[in-house]
Amino acid sequence: MEFDNSKPIYLQIIHNIKKKLVRGELKPGEKIQSQREFAKEVNVNPNTVQRAYREMELLGLVHTLRGQGTFITEDSQMLQEIKSEMAVDLIKSFITEMQSLGFEDEQILIQVEKNMQIKE
Amino acid sequence: MEFDNSKPIYLQIIHNIKKKLVRGELKPGEKIQSQREFAKEVNVNPNTVQRAYREMELLGLVHTLRGQGTFITEDSQMLQEIKSEMAVDLIKSFITEMQSLGFEDEQILIQVEKNMQIKE
Amino acid sequence: MEFDNSKPIYLQIIHNIKKKLVRGELKPGEKIQSQREFAKEVNVNPNTVQRAYREMELLGLVHTLRGQGTFITEDSQMLQEIKSEMAVDLIKSFITEMQSLGFEDEQILIQVEKNMQIKE
Amino acid sequence: MEFDNSKPIYLQIIHNIKKKLVRGELKPGEKIQSQREFAKEVNVNPNTVQRAYREMELLGLVHTLRGQGTFITEDSQMLQEIKSEMAVDLIKSFITEMQSLGFEDEQILIQVEKNMQIKE
DNA sequence: GTGGTCTAGACCACC
DNA sequence: GTGGTCTAGACCACC
Numbered sequence: 077m078e079f080d081n082s083k084p085i086y087l088q089i090i091h092n093i094k095k096k097l098v099r100g101e102l103k104p105g106e107k108i109q110s111q112r113e114f115a116k117e118v119n120v121n122p123n124t125v126q127r128a129y130r131e132m133e134l135l136g137l138v139h140t141l142r143g144q145g146t147f148i149t150e151d152s153q154m155l156q157e158i159k160s161e162m163a164v165d166l167i168k169s170f171i172t173e174m175q176s177l178g179f180e181d182e183q184i185l186i187q188v189e190k191n192m193q194i195k196e
Numbered sequence: 197m198e199f200d201n202s203k204p205i206y207l208q209i210i211h212n213i214k215k216k217l218v219r220g221e222l223k224p225g226e227k228i229q230s231q232r233e234f235a236k237e238v239n240v241n242p243n244t245v246q247r248a249y250r251e252m253e254l255l256g257l258v259h260t261l262r263g264q265g266t267f268i269t270e271d272s273q274m275l276q277e278i279k280s281e282m283a284v285d286l287i288k289s290f291i292t293e294m295q296s297l298g299f300e301d302e303q304i305l306i307q308v309e310k311n312m313q314i315k316e
Numbered sequence: 317m318e319f320d321n322s323k324p325i326y327l328q329i330i331h332n333i334k335k336k337l338v339r340g341e342l343k344p345g346e347k348i349q350s351q352r353e354f355a356k357e358v359n360v361n362p363n364t365v366q367r368a369y370r371e372m373e374l375l376g377l378v379h380t381l382r383g384q385g386t387f388i389t390e391d392s393q394m395l396q397e398i399k400s401e402m403a404v405d406l407i408k409s410f411i412t413e414m415q416s417l418g419f420e421d422e423q424i425l426i427q428v429e430k431n432m433q434i435k436e
Numbered sequence: 437m438e439f440d441n442s443k444p445i446y447l448q449i450i451h452n453i454k455k456k457l458v459r460g461e462l463k464p465g466e467k468i469q470s471q472r473e474f475a476k477e478v479n480v481n482p483n484t485v486q487r488a489y490r491e492m493e494l495l496g497l498v499h500t501l502r503g504q505g506t507f508i509t510e511d512s513q514m515l516q517e518i519k520s521e522m523a524v525d526l527i528k529s530f531i532t533e534m535q536s537l538g539f540e541d542e543q544i545l546i547q548v549e550k551n552m553q554i555k556e
Numbered sequence: 557g558t559g560g561t562c563t564a565g566a567c568c569a570c571c
Numbered sequence: 572g573t574g575g576t577c578t579a580g581a582c583c584a585c586c
Binding site: 339399424432 | 439442455458459460519522523524526527528530531533534536537538539541544545547548549551552
C-alpha cells in the first residue's frame with residue numbers, strides 16, 4: 077500500500093499551466109508571469125518555480141527570452157498534442173481505476189453515460 | 197493553486213479496504229487484520245490504523261468484537277452501495293476533469309470508447 | 317460484577333455539551349470554545365477534546381470551520397431529537413433499575429409521584 | 437465539569453449485595469461468601485472486600501461470627517428500609533437529571549408512563 | 557492477543 | 572489563532 081500520493085510541486089505547476097493552455101486561458105505567444113511573481117503568488121520557493129519553467133522549456137511548451145520573460149509557444153500543433161495527452165492520461169487512469177473495481181469496459185461506458193444524464 | 201494533494205493516511209486505508217471489498221478480496225463476515233498487524237505491515241502508527249477502523253465502524257463497513265478482532269459487515273446491500281459510491285465518485289471527478297479540459301459530454305464518451313479499443 | 321463504571325472522557329464531554337444544548341445554555345449557530353481552550357479549562361488532553369468534537373461533528377451536532385472554530389448546528393429539529401433521546405435514555409435505565417429492585421411499573425409511577433410531592 | 441464518575445469499588449460491592457437482598461437473591465440469615473472467596477471471584481484485592489464487609493457490618497446489614505462466616509441480618513424491617521432507600525436514591529437522581537434537561541414534574545410522569553406503554 | 561482510551565507533543569493548513 | 576493529522580507510548584478491559 078502506498079501512502080502520500082502527492083506529486084512534486086514542480087510537476088503540479090506544469091500540470092496547471094498545461095490546463096490553462098488547453099482551456100484557452102493562456103494563448104500562444106502570450107507572456108506568462110515571471111518566475112518571481114509566480115513564486116510569490118503561489119507561495120513556493122523560487123527554485124521550484126524555476127525547475128518547472130526549465131522543464132516546460134525542454135518540453136517546448138514555452139520559450140524564454142533573456143531579460144524579457146517567458147512566453148507560451150506559438151506552435152499550435154503542440155497545444156493540440158497537450159490536450160490529447162492530458163485527456164488520454166485522464167482516461168487511462170480512469171479506466172484502470174474502474175476496472176480495478178470490477179467493471180467491464182461496456183459497463184464503464186454505460187455508467188459514464190448514465191452519470192451525464194443525471195446531471196442534465 | 198493547491199499543493200500537497202495527498203489524502204490523510206487513515207482515509208487512504210479506508211479507501212484501500214473498500215477497494216478490496218468491492219473486488220471480492222475481502223468477503224462479508226471475514227476477519228481482517230488486527231490493528232497492530234496492519235500498522236506493522238504498512239509501517240504506520242497503530243493509532244492511525246485505529247482511526248481508520250473506527251471510522252469504518254461508524255460507516256457500518258465493519259464491526260468490532262472486543263478482544264476478538266474486526267470483521268467485515270455481512271450486510272451485502274452495504275457492499276453493493278460501496279461499489280456504486282466508489283464508481284460514482286470516480287466517474288464524477290473524471291467528467292469534471294475532462295470538462296475542465298474543454299471536452300463536451302459527447303466527446304468524452306467517444307474518447308473513452310476509443311481508448312478502450314486501442315487497448316484491444 | 318463490573319467495576320469501574322466511569323464513561324470515557326470524550327463521551328462525558330459530548331454528554332455535557334448535549335445537556336447544555338438541551339437546557340438552552342448553548343444556542344443554535346453559537347460558537348463553542350476552541351478545542352484548546354476547552355482542553356485547558358477541563359484539564360484534559362487536547363486530543364481527547366478533539367475526539368469529542370469530531371464525534372459531535374459526525375452526529376451532526378456541530379459543524380467545524382477550519383481556522384474559525386466549532387459551531388452548534390442550526391438544525392432545530394436535531395436539537396429537539398437530542399432532548400428526546402436523552403430523556404428516553406434516562407427513563408429507560410431508570411425503569412430498568414427500579415424493576416431490578418422488584419418494583420412493578422405501577423409502583424414505580426406511584427413512587428415517583430410521591431417523591432415529587434415530598435419535595436413540594 | 438467532572439471526569440471519572442466511578443464509585444469506589446467497596447461501595448459498588450455494597451450496592452450489589454444490597455440489590456441482591458432487595459431482590460430476594462439473598463435471604464435473611466443466609467451465609468454469604470467468605471471474603472476470600474468473594475475477592476477471588478470478582479478479582480479484587482481482599483482488603484477491598486474486607487472494607488465492604490466491615491462497612492455493611494456497621495450498617496447492620498450483616499453480622500460476622502468469628503470462624504463461621506458472615507450472615508445477612510434477620511432484621512426484616514432493615515431489609516424493607518434498604519429497598520426504600522435504594523428506590524428513593526434512584527428516583528431522586530432521576531428526577532434531578534430530568535429536571536436538568538428542562539422537564540417539569542408533570543412532563544416527567546407523562547414521559548415515564550409513555551415509555552412503559554411502549555414496552556408493552 | 558484483541559481493541560479502547562488517553563496523554564504528550566510535533567507539524568501542517570487555513571485564517 | 573483555529574482545527575487536522577500523525578507519532579510514540581502508556582495503561583486498561585476483555586478474551
